[in-house]
Amino acid sequence: MVNIQKFNLRVVKESGGRYDIDKQVSNPIKARDLFVEVLELDKRAEEVFAIATLDVHNKVTGVFEVSTGTLSSSLVAPREVFKRAILMNAAAILLGHNHPSTVPEPSSDDIQTTKKLVKSGKMLGINVVDHIIIGDKDNYISMKERNLI
Numbered sequence: 001m002v003n004i005q006k007f008n009l010r011v012v013k014e015s016g017g018r019y020d021i022d023k024q025v026s027n028p029i030k031a032r033d034l035f036v037e038v039l040e041l042d043k044r045a046e047e048v049f050a051i052a053t054l055d056v057h058n059k060v061t062g063v064f065e066v067s068t069g070t071l072s073s074s075l076v077a078p079r080e081v082f083k084r085a086i087l088m089n090a091a092a093i094l095l096g097h098n099h100p101s102t103v104p105e106p107s108s109d110d111i112q113t114t115k116k117l118v119k120s121g122k123m124l125g126i127n128v129v130d131h132i133i134i135g136d137k138d139n140y141i142s143m144k145e146r147n148l149i
Helices: 028-039 078-087 108-124
Strands: 048-054 060-068 092-098 127-136 139-142
Touching (some): 028 060, 028 092, 028 127, 048 078, 078 092, 078 108, 092 108, 108 127
Antiparallel strands (some): 048 060, 048 092, 127 139
16 A cells, blocks of 8 residues: 545635726736736835736736845746646736836846746746836836837
């Protein structure tokens, strides 16, 4: 006789709320609004990397903080990003992070990380819709609009 462990995977909801935003993310402004309203990325003192999981109609199914870093950086690994997306059965994801300096210009690390995540998503069949970098509520950039995705 051998002992074999049986496991179960689940996503556990931490909290929820009602927000005055559109649940379907169809443009960068709506994406920015999602990350600002739900995770307050415009007010955080450290860099926070987050994702929103989306269904086939680009409707938000969940929002996750993937990592919290320092004043100027946050570690992001494809494994940690896509673990959440797979558990949520996401068709696509939206990436977002803040720059506490309030200057949302993407660094070379931001660009490299985004390209790595796009490539990983293609391998898994999960589309990366955009990567929003938030400086403050009205100061953000869309990497898709900048043709960096």
